Amino acid sequence: MRPDGWLFLIIAWGFIAGLTFYCFKKILTKKTV
Amino acid sequence: MSKTLTNRQQWGSRLGIIMAVAGSAIGLGNFLRFPAKVAANGGGAFLIPYFVALLLLGIPLMWIEWTLGRYGGGFGHGTAPGIFHSIWRKNRFIKYFGVIGIFGPLVIFIYYTYIESWTLAYSFFALFGKYHGLMDQAGMKSFLSGYQGLEQNQYFNGLGWAYCFFLITFVLNAVVIYHGIKGGIERFCKWALPALFFCAIILFVRVLTLGTPNPAQPDWNINNGLGFVWNPDFSALKSARVWLEAAGQIFFTLSVGIGVILTYASYLRKGDDVVLSGTTATSVNEFAEVILGGSIILPAAFVFFGPTEIQNIAQSGTFNLGFVTMPLVVNQMPLSHLMGFLWFFLLFLAGITSSVSLAQPAVAFLEDEFNLTRKRAVMIFAAVAFILCHPAILFLKNGVVDELDFWGGTFCLVVFATVEVILFSWVFGMEKAWAEVHHGADMNVPAIYKFIIKYITPLFLLAILGAWFYQDWLKVILMENVAPENKIYVLATRLGLLAMFVVLAILVKLAWKRKYKEEEIRP
Numbered sequence: 001m002r003p004d005g006w007l008f009l010i011i012a013w014g015f016i017a018g019l020t021f022y023c024f025k026k027i028l029t030k031k032t033v
Numbered sequence: 034m035s036k037t038l039t040n041r042q043q044w045g046s047r048l049g050i051i052m053a054v055a056g057s058a059i060g061l062g063n064f065l066r067f068p069a070k071v072a073a074n075g076g077g078a079f080l081i082p083y084f085v086a087l088l089l090l091g092i093p094l095m096w097i098e099w100t101l102g103r104y105g106g107g108f109g110h111g112t113a114p115g116i117f118h119s120i121w122r123k124n125r126f127i128k129y130f131g132v133i134g135i136f137g138p139l140v141i142f143i144y145y146t147y148i149e150s151w152t153l154a155y156s157f158f159a160l161f162g163k164y165h166g167l168m169d170q171a172g173m174k175s176f177l178s179g180y181q182g183l184e185q186n187q188y189f190n191g192l193g194w195a196y197c198f199f200l201i202t203f204v205l206n207a208v209v210i211y212h213g214i215k216g217g218i219e220r221f222c223k224w225a226l227p228a229l230f231f232c233a234i235i236l237f238v239r240v241l242t243l244g245t246p247n248p249a250q251p252d253w254n255i256n257n258g259l260g261f262v263w264n265p266d267f268s269a270l271k272s273a274r275v276w277l278e279a280a281g282q283i284f285f286t287l288s289v290g291i292g293v294i295l296t297y298a299s300y301l302r303k304g305d306d307v308v309l310s311g312t313t314a315t316s317v318n319e320f321a322e323v324i325l326g327g328s329i330i331l332p333a334a335f336v337f338f339g340p341t342e343i344q345n346i347a348q349s350g351t352f353n354l355g356f357v358t359m360p361l362v363v364n365q366m367p368l369s370h371l372m373g374f375l376w377f378f379l380l381f382l383a384g385i386t387s388s389v390s391l392a393q394p395a396v397a398f399l400e401d402e403f404n405l406t407r408k409r410a411v412m413i414f415a416a417v418a419f420i421l422c423h424p425a426i427l428f429l430k431n432g433v434v435d436e437l438d439f440w441g442g443t444f445c446l447v448v449f450a451t452v453e454v455i456l457f458s459w460v461f462g463m464e465k466a467w468a469e470v471h472h473g474a475d476m477n478v479p480a481i482y483k484f485i486i487k488y489i490t491p492l493f494l495l496a497i498l499g500a501w502f503y504q505d506w507l508k509v510i511l512m513e514n515v516a517p518e519n520k521i522y523v524l525a526t527r528l529g530l531l532a533m534f535v536v537l538a539i540l541v542k543l544a545w546k547r548k549y550k551e552e553e554i555r556p
Contacts, residue, residue, distance in 0.1 A: 001260030008077030009263045012084075016319045023313035027047065030475055 041109060041401075042214040043300050047310060049219035054099075054297055054314040055321075056222040056386025058288040059229065061148070063322040064380060065351045068331040070282050071262055072347040075269025080323075082270065082279035086493075087319070090280055093482060093490045094289040094450055095315050097457045099307035100470045102298025111299035111397035113292050113449075114541045121460045128545065132537045133449045134292025135394045139537075140441025140530060141291070142391040143418060144425035144434045148352075149384030150202035152377050154180065154194060155356065159373030163188075164360055173357040183430050192426070199426060202385070207415045209389045210396055213407055214300050218389055225382050226317075232379035233325045239372060240333045246365070253339045258332030261343055273500065280497055285442070286322055287315060290450030293390040296397050304473040312476065321383075329376075330354055333362045355380060392418070402544035421533075424526065431522035432515055439509070440530055447501070451494040458487040 001009070044050040071079045105116030113134025117127045158164055167173050179189035189195075209217045245254040269275045284290055298307065335343045338358075346358050363373045392414060399410035424433045457466050463483060470478060508514060515523050 001256050002264050005077050005260050005264035008080055008265055009259065012077075012080050013324050015084075016316060016323050019312070020316040020320050023309060023316050026309055026475060027051075027313060 041106065041111075041300070042407075043302060045215040045219055047305070049215070049223060050297060050301065051310050051313050051317070052222040052226045053218050053386075053390065054288075054294060054311075055317040056226050056229075057293050057297065057390035058286060058314065058318040058387075059226075059321045060288075060383045060387040061152075061351065061355065061380055062282075062285050063318070063326040063383065064233075064329060065326075065355045067282060067286065067322045067326045068262060068329075069347055069351065069354060070278055071327060072331055072343075074275045074278050075266040076261070077263040078265035078267050078269055079275065079279060082276045083282065086276075086280040086283040087315075089485060089489050090493050091283040091287045091289065092312065092315055093486045094454065095287055095294070095311045096308060096470055096478065096482075097453055097486065098289055098294035099298045099301075099311040100466070101453065101457060102295040103301045103303065103305065103307055104469055105295065106299030106301060107303050109401055111296050111401045112394050113295055114398070114544075115402060116295055116299070117452075117456060118545075120456050127456070128541055129538055130449075130452050132534060132541055133445050133452070134295055135398050136534050136537055137291050137441050137445035137449060138293055138391040138394045139418070139421070139533070140437050140445070142388060143421040144437045145384065145391060146202055146206060146388050146418075146422055147199055147425045148434075149381060149388055150195070150199040151180070151356065152380040152384055153202055154198040155360070156374050156377040156381055157198075159360070159363075159377055160370055162370055165364060165369065168361065168364060170357060170361065173361055174353075177352070177356045181429055182426075196426065199422070203415075203419060203422065205385065206388050206392060207411060209385075210392050210414075211408070211411045214393075218393065221389065222386055225386050229379055229382040229386070230321070230325075232375045232382070233321065233329070236329050236372065236375055236379065237325050239366065240329050240336075243333065243336050243366075246336060250339060253336055255332055255336055257340070258335035259328065261335050261340070261347075262327055262331050277497060277500055280493065281443070284446050284450070287318060288387070288390070290446035290453070291391070292394050292449065296394045297390065299397070306473050306475040308470060308478055309475040330359050330362070334358050337362050337365050398540075402541070403547070424529070428522050432519045433522055433526050436523050436526040437530075440527075447494060447498050451491065451498060454486065454491050454494060458491065463487050 044053075071077075071083075101116055101120070102111075105111070105119045108115065108119045110116050110119055113131030114128040115131070116134075117131040121127045155164075164173065164176050167176060175184070175186055176188045178184045179186040180195055182189075182192035182195060185191065209221045211217060212220070240258075241255060243255045243258075245251055247253055288294060301307070331343070331347060334346050334354075338346060346354065349358070359376055360373055363369050363376060366372050395414050395418075396407070396410045399405045399413060400407055403410075405413070425437065461469075463486070466486075467478075467483060512520050512523055
């Protein structure tokens with residue numbers, strides 16, 4: 001894989017993994033009524 | 034006696050609906066269609082239009098459908114006719130546009146279930162080594178054709194196996210929806226989704242650790258395999274077709290524009306969050322697609338078939354990728370029986386969590402608008418759908434599945450999504466819609482989305498519709514890409530679809546007539 005390929009992969013994976021982590025963290029730390 | 038709103042089913046938990054919506058979204062497309070689209074449309078560079086479409090089309094439509102669904106559910110409507118009517122009561126005809134939200138899922142269901150049953154069958158075949166000795170494309174294609182009943186050969190001599198697995202799959206779907214939203218779909222998705230990710234992650238790790246299996250071909254390695262998918266070709270971005278393909282992929286992958294999310298969201302309570310939940314379902318789907326789906330089949334195929342053959346493989350279509358290429362790849366791995374089983378069971382779980390969502394709008398329509406019990410609604414749906422599934426099984430080689438997929442899985446999506454977003458932003462009104470989205474929300478939608486949802490998303494959708502009409506409309510209507518011997522089957526399918534739509538529209542009319550009559554009688 002070329003360096004620009006790695007760049008795209010890391011950015012895409014990072015964004016999605018980060019968003020998923022953020023969402024679940026928010027859900028799991030929310031106090032439920 | 035009309036069903037009261039308090040009788041309406043509800044999700045048991047927030048994670049429950051998130052798993053259900055994510056399950057609806059995650060399907061064969063995540064693991065087959067996405068990698069093929071990336072490889073054919075500029076590699077890593079495709080992720081640029083893909084993420085633009087995700088931010089301007091996918092996520093807004095996700096929020097819109099969750100919001101409209103919850104809103105309509107508050108009036109006892111779980112499907113688009115009733116939901117659209119709730120938004121625009123003065124318009125007598127808008128509910129008929131909503132028919133697409135029942136028609137589309139039903140059309141997709143009646144072929145999708147059959148394809149899903151192939152994945153169950155192949156899981157079984159993988160485990161018991163039924164295709165284990167096959168080492169080339171011709172042999173594996175022949176195996177698939179035999180299974181599909183397209184030819185009689187040493188592997189199969191008719192549709193017996195295929196029909197058996199179809200029956201099992203159909204019954205499984207019926208059993209899940211029979212048990213309802215909480216006891217059926219939610220309960221099922223709460224184990225099916227983790228199981229799906231378990232299978233996918235094992236395959237993901239297995240593929241990423243393939244290294245260079247053939248020392249005689251040092252370039253056939255996993256690094257280059259990933260490069261085939263991700264190395265960007267920026268010249269592809271100059272093509273409008275690539276941008277359309279990216280938008281289309283976002284549509285399919287998120288299950289927006291079908292009507293299923295409207296129905297699922299209608300079972301939320303009025304104060305339940307839609308923003309964070311919708312975003313979570315989206316991110317779970319993208320995780321399955323971009324991270325897992327993009328890293329399994331094509332990189333693995335590259336490692337075993339090399340850079341020349343992979344070009345043909347990537348263009349060979351979804352069925353070929355899933356049912357010919359991947360088994361051949363897996364046959365060359367250690368523990369091939371297990372790996373094959375994991376691959377096909379992963380696809381089966383992805384499929385069934387989607388198909389139960391495709392069944393639910395029709396069932397919800399019968400329950401909500403005709404006050405049928407869930408049991409009766411499911412029985413009626415199952416009887417009708419069972420019959421409707423047969424053209425796809427019996428006339429596969431005649432283009433019936435392609436035709437159903439085009440109208441139900443392509444055309445309807447874009448039209449329906451366009452109607453939804455215009456209703457949401459312009460009829461309901463952006464101020465009221467914004468307040469409704471944020472009611473009970475656990476996350477704020479960025480303010481820029483007020484502008485995006487009102488202007489950009491509708492324009493994007495109209496551009497897709499316009500481009501499609503300009504490029505393909507006449508060719509489709511005149512059946513230019515259909516073989517002469519298949520034209521009669523395609524025409525029959527179109528007439529059948531038209532009849533289905535008309536029947537559903539008549540049912541909507543009858544349902545509304547009953548309601549007005551009841552309201553007149555009630556003191």
